[in-house]
Amino acid sequence: MDVEAFFSSGDGWSGPWVLDVGLVESLRFGPPAGRTDLDVAIALTRLLYDDFVAHGTNGQGRHLDDENVPVVMKAHRAVLERLALEPASWPFRTFDGPRGFGTYWRDNGMSGSWKARRDCIEQILGPTRDALEDLQELEYERRFTKGPSGSFKNLIFAADGAKPQIVLRDAVNNDVEIVRHADTCLVFTDPLPPHGLTWRQMVAWWTKNHEADADERTAASTLYRRLYRSLDSVPEQLVMRTYCARYAEKGGFELPALIPQVYLHYDPYTRQSGKQSGALHRQRMDFLLLAPDRSRIVLEVDGVQHYGRPNPPDEKGRVTWTAVPRLYSEMVAEDRRLRLAGYEIYRFGGWELTEPNGEHLLENFFTELLTRHQKPTL
Structure with a gap:
């Protein structure tokens, strides 16, 4: 305050x-x-x-x-x-x-x-x-x-082409490796600051690893465009644009970085060969915020594919969808799992973000979210 x-x-x-x-x-x-x-x-x-x-x-x-x-x-x-x-x-x-x-x-x-x-x-x-x-x-x-147990180790995100294939190389140390399509995604392995990950820290990481000769503003612009390319839908793009507009405001570089298309949660299984490695089921989040109060906040933008299956086109080529209870149940079961692990999850329907007031809705949401999760200062 x-x-x-x-x-x-x-x-x-x-x-x-x-x-x-x-x-x-x-x-x-x-x-x-x-x-x-x-x-x-x-x-x-x-x-x-x-x-x-x-x-x-x-x-x-x-x-x-x-x-x-x-x-x-x-x-x-x-x-x-x-x-x-x-x-x-x-x-x-x-x-x-x-x-x-x-x-x-x-x-x-x-x-x-x-x-x-x-x-x-x-x-x-x-x-x-x-x-x-x-x-x-x-x-x-x-x-x-009450937050996630364990420590931050790997942040794999923003794939802008073929999705990465990730395996667990060492089940004891939780070491993961991208064995295919590593060139399409970004990997953040720097130590995570105790009070979240800011946009300025993300830009510094990007500069060090990808654009060593750039000044901060130039590197920030390049990083933003690279993250934006990973987005799959118009509603997701609106979320990114609306939040990241705050980076241009006074103190904006100290806001938590909005990280898109995050491959962070894995359910590993061991290959039948018996080696201590295995493919990982990828559970991708649409967006992640690592907030200054140490909260880890997941944002999901749900299209109809999250709870339905398309029907064959009718005689006019129109496609309708049929609700599939199993898909909805899988989605809410994953929400429960993440909440029990200490994450906060907020879901948006893709439809509500395509309405005329979608941007205003997001602006108000982000204002309240950042107020709730700010770090008090003396």
């Missing part, structure tokens, strides 16, 4: 901000919809810390005033108490005046030292910040223990 959420207007840190007093006062009774007390506590701590440090140093960059600082302090205390944390102990309540920070630092020998004033704020809010960071890590670990 960004501190901007507490203000009703403003243009970044340099513009005039107006505190949404009603919103801040409501935080004493619970977090806003879609947020947690941890999100709110982190943002309020950052707001108070930055404003008091700004007041105690160069006096610039403040966004609160003497009238609304106590409102924020009360909300901060209430949220921390709901989290069972010790609230900060403030020896002052405002910036200026008899009970202000200025009076406090003059009375306590800090008049000639910006560092002493910064250290004062650190002493007041540092323990709160540290406690919130500990809660963050506990939350990450809680989510991660």
Whole structure:
């Protein structure tokens, strides 16, 4: 949650901000919809810390005033108490005046030292910040223990020709090998960062392995076009275009990379020859996101072939489809398996993405998804 959420207007840190007093006062009774007390506590701590440090140093960059600082302090205390944390102990309540920070630092020998004033704020809010960071890590670990077991090892994706034939070479070490059509797909084997895989990290990998002399923007454009070529359908292409448009926005390169056509889940079986290798049934995902909260998110775009079979063309050449319960059952059984393994799965019907509002539907979905799976920051 960004501190901007507490203000009703403003243009970044340099513009005039107006505190949404009603919103801040409501935080004493619970977090806003879609947020947690941890999100709110982190943002309020950052707001108070930055404003008091700004007041105690160069006096610039403040966004609160003497009238609304106590409102924020009360909300901060209430949220921390709901989290069972010790609230900060403030020896002052405002910036200026008899009970202000200025009076406090003059009375306590800090008049000639910006560092002493910064250290004062650190002493007041540092323990709160540290406690919130500990809660963050506990939350990450809680989510991660519900996530996929095992560690990331192979990411094979984006085949733009014949599909890769993959075998298990070492069942003990889970080493896989592409024995046919390796040239049609991409293989990411770099260490996976603990908090997901961003577009910037994907571009860096691509540059290192495929386009060493390119600058970041050029490499990103080439990688995007290469990924786009692997898509099988118009609805899948719409998903890719809609999400990847966010890469061009401010901070877009830090978003989780949308990885198409992923061959990640395997059911190995041993060949009859008895060798420790075997062909692998390929269970391809349409899209994968490795989110900053350590979630692994699967997106599937279902055409009619996922649950039906075509009938012979009629006299006018039109093809109809017949629902096949077995196909639907296989699809939902695979969903259950992946969910039990800790993955999140979201399915789109191809038909809904061909409707006039398909792009708008995806934009709203991705906004909510990224908000849910963002990494809180202090």
